[in-house]
Amino acid sequence: xxxxxxxxxxxxxxxILAADFARLGEQIEALxxxxxxxxxxxxxxxxxxxxITIGVPVVRSLRGATDLVxxxxxxxxxxxxxxxxxxxxxxxxxSVHQEAAPHLDRTLNAIRAxxxxxxxxxxxATPVATLSEVxxxxxxxxVMSVNPGFGGQKFIPYTLDKLRQLxxxxxxxxxxxxxxxxxxxxVENIGEVVRAGADIVVAGTSIFHTPNxxxxxTELRRAASQAIAQKV
Numbered sequence: 001x002x003x004x005x006x007x008x009x010x011x012x013x014x015x016i017l018a019a020d021f022a023r024l025g026e027q028i029e030a031l032x033x034x035x036x037x038x039x040x041x042x043x044x045x046x047x048x049x050x051x052i053t054i055g056v057p058v059v060r061s062l063r064g065a066t067d068l069v070x071x072x073x074x075x076x077x078x079x080x081x082x083x084x085x086x087x088x089x090x091x092x093x094x095s096v097h098q099e100a101a102p103h104l105d106r107t108l109n110a111i112r113a114x115x116x117x118x119x120x121x122x123x124x125a126t127p128v129a130t131l132s133e134v135x136x137x138x139x140x141x142x143v144m145s146v147n148p149g150f151g152g153q154k155f156i157p158y159t160l161d162k163l164r165q166l167x168x169x170x171x172x173x174x175x176x177x178x179x180x181x182x183x184x185x186x187v188e189n190i191g192e193v194v195r196a197g198a199d200i201v202v203a204g205t206s207i208f209h210t211p212n213x214x215x216x217x218t219e220l221r222r223a224a225s226q227a228i229a230q231k232v
């Protein structure tokens with residue numbers, strides 16, 4: 001993947017955490033037909049976050065079922081132990097939490113060495129300044145706009161400031177990492193996050209918990225594009 005061009009459209013990344021797993025293949029195909037290019041895969045271990053979701057076997061199955069970009073968000077303790085396995089299973093993008101990786105530089109290098117794009121994640125209360133040393137080496141930064149662990153939470157407004165700070169740092173330093181945001185985003189607020197600098201917008205319940213996920217995806221993408229047009 002490449003960085004979003006100035007004033008270009010943001011990518012919408014459906015989070016399968018909210019999908020109907022009995023119909024997952026069918027829903028993925030419908031989203032692809034609607035123009036979806038990447039899927040967000042939330043991996044939770046019940047330790048770093050208070051929930052347990054999926055692991056390497058599901059990612060491997062997803063890779064066998066689709067050629068969409070798999071964006072794997074590791075909400076787990078000791079991510080170094082699993083980076084290579086997720087990459088081998090088919091993850092194209094792997095992000096780890098600053099709060100869970102005490103040797104973050106080493107972890108990001110391990111992701112790259114395994115053949116995936118490397119991303120760093122920051123929780124809502126984690127200052128942007130804690131990422132400054134690794135920003136030159138990451139492919140993307142994921143800003144959590146809810147506290148990680150569960151879908152369907154309410155968007156935390158002050159996370160918009162974090163997006164703006166990161167967008168300003170990127171511009172000031174001529175960096176090319178992408179900005180991703182995840183949590184509580186729907187048609188009512190997607191414009192705000194895109195105008196704040198987001199290149200990738202993760203959406204779960206606002207896509208999958210609707211009568212027609214493909215139509216909801218299209219509606220979100222349209223709202224994001226309109227927000228960029230208004231910014232020009």
